[in-house]
Amino acid sequence: MNNRCALVSKVIPFSCVDGPGSRLALFLQGCNLRCKTCHNPWTIGRCNDCAACVPHCPHEALNVQAGRVWWDEAHCQQCDTCLQMCPQQATPMAQRYSVEEMVAQIRKVAPFISGITVSGGEATTQLPFLVALFSRLKADPQLLHLTCLVDSNGLLSETGWQKLLPVFDGAMVDLKA
Ligand code: SF4
Ligand code: SF4
Numbered sequence: 001m002n003n004r005c006a007l008v009s010k011v012i013p014f015s016c017v018d019g020p021g022s023r024l025a026l027f028l029q030g031c032n033l034r035c036k037t038c039h040n041p042w043t044i045g046r047c048n049d050c051a052a053c054v055p056h057c058p059h060e061a062l063n064v065q066a067g068r069v070w071w072d073e074a075h076c077q078q079c080d081t082c083l084q085m086c087p088q089q090a091t092p093m094a095q096r097y098s099v100e101e102m103v104a105q106i107r108k109v110a111p112f113i114s115g116i117t118v119s120g121g122e123a124t125t126q127l128p129f130l131v132a133l134f135s136r137l138k139a140d141p142q143l144l145h146l147t148c149l150v151d152s153n154g155l156l157s158e159t160g161w162q163k164l165l166p167v168f169d170g171a172m173v174d175l176k177a
Contacts (some may be wrong), residue, residue: 008026014112042083049064061073061081124164134148154171
């Protein structure tokens with residue numbers, strides 16, 4: 001069992017715009033660029049528990065406990081007000097997922113998808129999780145058919161790409177110009 005964790009901004013079980021076919025898209029939190037034109041600007045930073053967003057949540061889905069900001073998923077209406085308020089370009093809704101927790105989510109939708117795409121943020125800033133997740137999927141006879149793609153800004157070093165090569169099926173690289 002692999003318990004390596006990633007900070008995840010969002011999981012979309014079925015996406016038809018994140019690579020070929022229907023795919024589970026996993027958006028990791030955190031990026032090593034700060035593009036003005038970012039498509040997902042709230043995935044760039046990491047929450048520092050400043051609590052600036054908490055009083056602005058119209059549905060009381062955010063609270064502070066022991067100096068940490070907590071997100072109450074049951075009360076959240078996905079209005080995105082907190083994303084607009086955050087000075088860090090982060091989200092209080094990011095969650096930690098272990099490889100096994102992610103595999104359990106993927107298993108539920110596996111019959112209906114052709115693969116998974118890990119995007120972000122910049123997916124490769126959490127490279128050890130990527131390698132562990134893809135290795136786990138490739139070793140599971142029931143999930144082996146899923147293609148594993150990375151959506152990346154291409155900044156990863158050659159050494160990093162060499163680590164991914166044995167376990168992934170390709171990268172979609174957003175060239176910045
Ligand atoms: S999400 Fe942003 S505004 Fe909210 S607590 Fe975290 S850093 Fe502060
Ligand atoms: S998206 Fe953010 S502001 Fe809106 S209900 Fe959920 S936690 Fe509150």
